Amino acid sequence: MQQDKFIGQVQNRAPLSSRSDAELATRATLKTLAGRLAGCELLNSATQVPRGIAEYLRHEYTGSGERFSLNEFFGRVSRRESVEVPDAVHYPHVVMEVLSEGISSGEINNICSQLPLEFDPLFEVSSRGRIRVNT
Known part of the structure; x- marks a missing residue:
């Protein structure tokens, strides 16, 4: 998938x-996720997405595996985007849905395996192809 199509x-x-709002939502979501994961999981995923999107996955904290809750994840996305928390809950679901279509299911599974179960709804897609929001 090309960057223009992803965004x-x-x-x-x-x-x-x-x-630009879509780019901001994508950047805020993926950089926040990058800070949450340890090791090089997102760097492996970055090889499967366009270069511009991959840069968001190569966050300066990639590999640190900083532990924070799903609510804190949404709070950090909210601050990065300068949007209200309800939007910061919705947009990451959309970004993860598009990311899931752009990388292999094995890479998505590797990402999910590093996250607590409370993050699972972020990656669940409903039968209509839309991520279910359970927050």
Whole structure:
């Protein structure tokens, strides 16, 4: 999947009013996720996405595995995006849905295996192809 398509999918599914908002949502979500995981899981995933998206996965804290809850994840995304928490709950679901379509299921499983069970809803897709929000 090309970067324009990735960002376009986030923009359309969120829905967001501009491409720059979709880029911001994607960057905030993936950089926050990168800080949560230990080792090189996201670096492995980065090889399967466009270069611009991959840069968000190569966050300065990648590999640190800083522990924080799903609620803290949403709070950090909210602060990075400068949006209200309800939007910071919705947008990461969309970003993860698009990411899940762009990388192998094995890579998604490797990412999920490092996260506590409370993060599972972030990666669950409903029968209509939309991520279920359980928060």
